[in-house]
Amino acid sequence: xxxxxxxxxxxxxxxxxxxxxxxxxxxxxxxxxxxxxxxxxxxxxxxxxxxxxxxxxx
Numbered sequence: 867x868x869x870x871x872x873x874x875x876x877x878x879x880x881x882x883x884x885x886x887x888x889x890x891x892x893x894x895x896x897x898x899x900x901x902x903x904x905x906x907x908x909x910x911x912x913x914x915x916x917x918x919x920x921x922x923x924x
Contacts, residue, residue, distance in 0.1 A: 901920070908916055 905913060905916060
């Protein structure tokens with residue numbers, strides 16, 4: 867079996883940017899998941915109040 871590989875010369879700072887971006891996106895996903903979980907756990911009658919209280923705290 868023949869294996870094709872390509873070697874790229876990438877600066878280390880580029881890797882740090884990717885790690886920072888990945889960590890930032892992971893935190894945003896975590897925040898959204900927590901928000902959506904709380905939202906879905908409420909009865910429909912309280913969801914609008916929950917949204918309004920979240921907007922007023924920002």
